Amino acid sequence: MQVYEWISKGPEETFRFAEKFASLLQENDLILLEGDLGAGKTTFTKGIAAGLGIKRTVSSPTFTLIKEYHGRLPLYHMDVYRLQDSYEDLGFDEYFEGGGVTIVEWSKMIQEQLPSEYLEVTITRQGDQIRKFEFKPEGHRYESLCKELF
Ligand code: ADP
Ligand code: MG
Incomplete structure (x- = not known):
């Protein structure tokens, strides 16, 4: 399985890269x-949301777990960090198959409830402003998405 790497030199660069990425979703x-x-x-x-044409401010859904936005495609933004029981089924499938783009922060918390195909993006802090992005595609759809992006 190929891993695609990209280095960001600041938040604005991350935002712009995410906007471009969004156009392929x-x-x-x-x-x-x-x-x-x-x-x-x-x-x-936030960059993905902007790239999807979402005008509303995207904030972290840490307390709500799931936030929904409407742009070129719907965006379902989940942050499951505070989920108490990782087996708790909040109807995730309805989002995964809901016709939009789903982004899950801290997805390891709900590993057992994830579909078999997805794009995993791991971000590592390498300095004040430097971030390493690793894109790991699982499945054909995400392999071709990465090939388009890189
Ligand atoms: P997380 O959701 O992973 O907890 P956030 O996106 O909320 O992280 O916060 C990232 C913080 O790091 C922001 O304050 C942002 O301005 C800062 N930052 C510095 N450099 C970068 C970069 N290259 N890419 C993204 N964020 C960066
Ligand atoms: Mg966050």
């Missing part, structure tokens, strides 16, 4: 975002 795409607190998961999501 299709309905029912699933993006898993991994990385420590402050890595840039929400920053990346």
Whole structure:
């Protein structure tokens, strides 16, 4: 399995890259975002939202678990960090198959409930402004998405 790497030199660069990435997204795409607190998961999501034409401000759904936005495609933004029981089924499938783009922060919390195909993006802090992005596609759809992006 190929891993695609990209280095960001600042939040604006991450935002612009995410906007470009968003232009390639299709309905029912699933993006898993991994990385420590402050890595840039929400920053990346904000760029995706802008790229999908979403005008509303995207904020971290840490307390609500799921937030929904409407642009060229619907965006379902989940942050499952605070989920108490990882087996708790909040009807995730309805989102994954809901015709929009789903982004899950801290997806490891609901690993057992994820479909078998997705794009995993791991963000690692390498300095004040430097972030390493690793794109790991699972399945044909996400392999071709990465080939388009890189
Ligand atoms: P997370 O959702 O992973 O906890 P956030 O996106 O909320 O992270 O926060 C990332 C923080 O790091 C922001 O304050 C952002 O301005 C800062 N930052 C610095 N450099 C970068 C970069 N290259 N890419 C993204 N964010 C960056
Ligand atoms: Mg966040």
